[in-house]
Amino acid sequence: MSDIFPVVVGICLDAEAIWVGKAPENKDRPVLLSHGAFAVREGLAPLLDLLDEHGVRATFFVPGMTADRYPDAVRLCAARGHEIGSHGYAHLPVHTLTAEQEERELVTGLESLGRITGTRPVTWRSPSWEFSPRTMDLLLRHGVRVSTNYHDALRPYRHMRDGRPLPIVELPVQWHLADAPYFLYGGQVGRVIRPATDAEQVWTEEFDGLYETPGAFYHLTLHVQLIGHPGRLRMLSRHLKHVRGRPRVAFLTSQQAAARVP
Numbered sequence: 001m002s003d004i005f006p007v008v009v010g011i012c013l014d015a016e017a018i019w020v021g022k023a024p025e026n027k028d029r030p031v032l033l034s035h036g037a038f039a040v041r042e043g044l045a046p047l048l049d050l051l052d053e054h055g056v057r058a059t060f061f062v063p064g065m066t067a068d069r070y071p072d073a074v075r076l077c078a079a080r081g082h083e084i085g086s087h088g089y090a091h092l093p094v095h096t097l098t099a100e101q102e103e104r105e106l107v108t109g110l111e112s113l114g115r116i117t118g119t120r121p122v123t124w125r126s127p128s129w130e131f132s133p134r135t136m137d138l139l140l141r142h143g144v145r146v147s148t149n150y151h152d153a154l155r156p157y158r159h160m161r162d163g164r165p166l167p168i169v170e171l172p173v174q175w176h177l178a179d180a181p182y183f184l185y186g187g188q189v190g191r192v193i194r195p196a197t198d199a200e201q202v203w204t205e206e207f208d209g210l211y212e213t214p215g216a217f218y219h220l221t222l223h224v225q226l227i228g229h230p231g232r233l234r235m236l237s238r239h240l241k242h243v244r245g246r247p248r249v250a251f252l253t254s255q256q257a258a259a260r261v262p
């Protein structure tokens with residue numbers, strides 16, 4: 001049995017970019033964009049406090065567009081000890097882009113965060129968790145070393161090509177371990193708004209199962225604009241208390257978790 005049970009918390013700080021990325025014409029819908037602005041205006045401060053309270057060092061994924069608009073928010077996350085990962089520039093789904101657009105999205109996103117925090121990110125999350133057939137080569141070319149996108153495993157693993165290891169580690173994610181399927185609403189997205197306890201129940205039963213699975217880890221995906229509401233933050237606090245209550249649990253940033261993969 002491993003010495004620790006890794007727990008990774010990946011948090012998207014999308015702000016308005018999520019809506020502009022879904023449809024460019026949304027840039028002229030200030031009320032819709034305000035769903036995203038909530039992240040910086042209200043959600044971030046109490047979420048950062050809650051993470052401190054539970055001793056969690058998370059990875060914040062920030063689109064370059066959001067970082068350019070709210071550089072102080074990004075610096076604050078970094079100053080509080082969290083890893084800053086890239087999340088594209090304009091939150092565009094990469095499988096819909098031309099080769100040139102895709103490379104520009106990746107590079108401008110990485111550069112923007114490098115400029116603002118002084119550290120070029122090595123961790124990348126695709127907006128909407130999609131790859132194109134070109135994505136892996138682009139990540140290799142531009143220095144990304146940690147991907148948090150694939151849904152195919154319970155354990156972190158190294159990407160391979162032609163039987164050879166690549167310098168990119170995957171930290172697999174799952175839709176049921178994300179907040180968006182329970183809470184994302186508005187714009188073109190219509191779904192039943194759920195009580196926070198629905199997410200808590202699924203996350204807790206899955207955490208308990210993963211904890212007993214040899215070599216597995218627990219990877220939670222949050223969005224500041226969705227989880228940063230008072231009732232949902234209370235739920236998150238209860239959940240993190242449950243997670244912390246197990247021996248061997250260690251909260252790791254994405255980079256720290258990836259470094260454990262040979």
Ligand SMILES: [Zn+2]
Pocket residue numbers: 012014018087091127128
């Ligand atoms: Zn996002």
